Amino acid sequence: xxxxxxxxxxxxxxKDVWAAVVNPSSYEKWxxxxxxxxxxxxxxxxxxxxxxxxISMMGMPNTITWNVDKCDAPNSLVISGEGMAGVKIELGFxxxxxxxxxxxxxxxxxxxxxxxxALGKAIEKQGAVEVDSSLVKLAExxx
Numbered sequence: 001x002x003x004x005x006x007x008x009x010x011x012x013x014x015k016d017v018w019a020a021v022v023n024p025s026s027y028e029k030w031x032x033x034x035x036x037x038x039x040x041x042x043x044x045x046x047x048x049x050x051x052x053x054x055i056s057m058m059g060m061p062n063t064i065t066w067n068v069d070k071c072d073a074p075n076s077l078v079i080s081g082e083g084m085a086g087v088k089i090e091l092g093f094x095x096x097x098x099x100x101x102x103x104x105x106x107x108x109x110x111x112x113x114x115x116x117x118a119l120g121k122a123i124e125k126q127g128a129v130e131v132d133s134s135l136v137k138l139a140e141x142x143x
Contacts (some may be wrong), residue, residue, distance in 0.1 A: 008104040013101065027053075030134055040053040053066060055083075088112060
């Protein structure tokens with residue numbers, strides 16, 4: 001199982017950061033793994049909502065069916081999903097007030113039959129790059 005997390009201060013209000021995080025339509029603008037949504041998406045993530053997304057890691061697309069596990073407005077959102085080849089992913093977003101605006105934390109855990117050994121380590125390394133890139137893009141979007 002791979003795990004990673006990163007945080008960044010964003011020069012925007014917690015309310016504005018929360019609005020971007022719970023709005024799946026905004027993901028194409030900041031979540032670097034996002035490729036496209038399949039089917040209908042809600043205007044906002046709410047507990048129990050389900051959506052299907054195509055993500056890409058290391059040039060390998062995977063279709064993930066997400067479930068909103070936790071939605072504690074305006075503090076945290078946790079979504080988990082399953083994709084092809086038994087891949088399981090959990091994304092967590094935490095928002096808190098900070099001196100210059102908002103501290104945004106993003107965590108990711110993943111596991112699967114094919115995500116082991118050298119490939120698992122490579123995906124974890126690339127995942128860290130993707131999380132950092134997403135934090136930068138979100139800060140630019142809201143800044």
